[in-house]
Amino acid sequence: MxxxxxxxxxxxxxxxxxxxxxxxxxxxxxxxxxxxxxxxxxxxxxxxxxxxxxxxxxxxxxxxxxxxxxxxxxxxxxxxxxxxxxxxxxxxxxxxxxxxxxxxxxxxxxxxxxxxxxxxxxxxxxxxxxxxxxxxxxxxxxxxxxxxxxxxxxxxxxxxxxxxxxxxxxxxAATVYHEDPVLRICRQHVPPGVRVAGELDYARADVLSDALAEAVRLDHDVHLNLNHLRFIDAGAAAVILRTAAHLPESRRMIVVCPEPIERTLTVAGAAEVPTLRMLVRNGER
Incomplete structure (x- = not known):
């Protein structure tokens, strides 16, 4: 093969x-x-x-x-x-x-x-x-x-x-960080970052953290594509916000997501992270 x-x-x-x-x-x-x-x-x-x-x-x-x-x-x-x-x-x-x-x-x-x-x-x-x-x-x-x-x-x-x-x-093929019947996390090339699809909860938060850590090392701004994410819980949302909060002021994490995911991130405190930018389907926050 x-x-x-x-x-x-x-x-x-x-x-x-x-x-x-x-x-x-x-x-x-x-x-x-x-x-x-x-x-x-x-x-x-x-x-x-x-x-x-x-x-x-x-x-x-x-x-x-x-x-x-x-x-x-x-x-x-x-x-x-x-x-x-x-x-x-x-x-x-x-x-x-x-x-x-x-x-x-x-x-x-x-x-x-x-x-x-x-x-x-x-x-x-x-x-x-x-x-x-x-x-x-x-x-x-x-x-x-x-x-x-x-x-x-x-x-x-x-x-x-x-x-x-x-x-x-x-x-x-894309570099895959994690794949199982309900969740896939892989490298996104253009714009550079991470793509997540399926359902993400605290049990898989460590995998997400590792993928984001590599993106932080490789990319100036980290693009997190959640367009095909159906569910995220508070534990996984906290990983995203924590990674963004630790970026230097000159760098950004850009999260692209549907409205239900945006609501969860907002409840978790996204507005309090100045290095985080969220782009929502059919609009921008």
């Missing part, structure tokens, strides 16, 4: 696979991947089915990325040009041309992320995915192409997902 690589540790020439079930986690990983390409002055193309091109561009911009000329967001159908349906040979040729164009433009390389849901469309020949993943490998030899192929677990059967994992030299 190929070991999982954090997205921020991919290097030029890497060909990675991302299988996902959480759309927000997928978008966070893509944002980090695009940000790394912008920092390296690479040509970047994002091929997407869902969200569509405009939707994905908006999601990336919402995460603070720049809409520079090096970034192109396009529908997956652009991969096969004027053809009536997906064709592996056509797609590999297009990527080869884009790589050559990046060289002519003086870019450091080409960075591609592709939503592979095209392979699940009725008009896609079942063999096209196998051919594409096999043939595209030769483009990585020079170390100027970096790519993530995305596979939505709800769109592909287990055999296809296993094949995808096997043919990619690397797989990418």
């Amino acid at each position: 190929v070991a999982t690589t954090p997205v921020d540790r991919l290097t030029p020439g890497d060909h990675a696979c991302l299988t996902f079930t959480d759309p927000e986690e997928r978008l966070d990983i893509l944002a980090a991947f695009v940000a790394a390409g912008q920092a390296r002055n690479e040509r970047i193309i994002c091929f997407t089915d869902a969200p569509d091109a405009d939707g994905l561009r908006a999601e990336l911009l919402d995460r603070g990325l720049e809409a520079g000329g090096e970034l192109t967001v396009a529908g997956s159908d652009r991969l096969w040009g004027s053809g009536t349906g997906p064709d592996a040979g056509t797609m590999v040729e297009l990527l080869a041309r884009e790589l050559a164009q990046a060289d002519r433009d003086g870019r450091a390389g080409l960075r591609i992320t592709a939503d592979m849901c095209w392979a699940a469309r009725p008009q896609a020949n079942a063999e096209q995915l196998l051919v594409f993943e096999s043939e595209v490998g030769r483009l990585f030899a020079a170390g100027r192409l970096t790519a993530i192929c995305q596979y939505d677990r709800e769109s592909f059967d287990p055999v296809t997902l296993a094949y995808a994992a096997r043919v990619h030299p690397r797989t990418v």
Whole structure:
């Protein structure tokens, strides 16, 4: 089995696979991947089915990325040009041309992320995915192409997902601090911080404390994404407020959450912590 690589540790020439079930986690990983390409002055193309091109561009911009000329967001159908349906040979040729164009433009390389849901469309020949993943490998030899192929677990059967994992030299996923049937805590890349989903109580407060401690070490401002948190008790809320209160005056903890979570944090004393800022769905506190 190929070991999982954090997205921020991919290097030029890497060909990675991302299988996902959480759309927000997928978008966070893509944002980090695009940000790394912008920092390296690479040509970047994002091929997407869902969200569509405009939707994905908006999601990336919402995460603070720049809409520079090096970034192109396009529908997956652009991969096969004027053809009536997906064709592996056509797609590999297009990527080869884009790589050559990046060289002519003086870019450091080409960075591609592709939503592979095209392979699940009725008009896609079942063999096209196998051919594409096999043939595209030769483009990585020079170390100027970096790519993530995305596979939505709800769109592909287990055999296809296993094949995808096997043919990619690397797989990418979020760094997970804790996961059980009711709670998931993982690293958020853009903006940098921690994402928490599910139900959080005092029994798991130590895990949250450890995750926040790493974010305090790594990031200037700590972004805590609680958008998918359904419940938090007073003990876990106290961990958040205590971590924020211990930040220097020049730093902030930014908590994004729904209104029920905001109410619990407010009752716990959020207003008394000057280094804490809360952004609530449909409004700001």
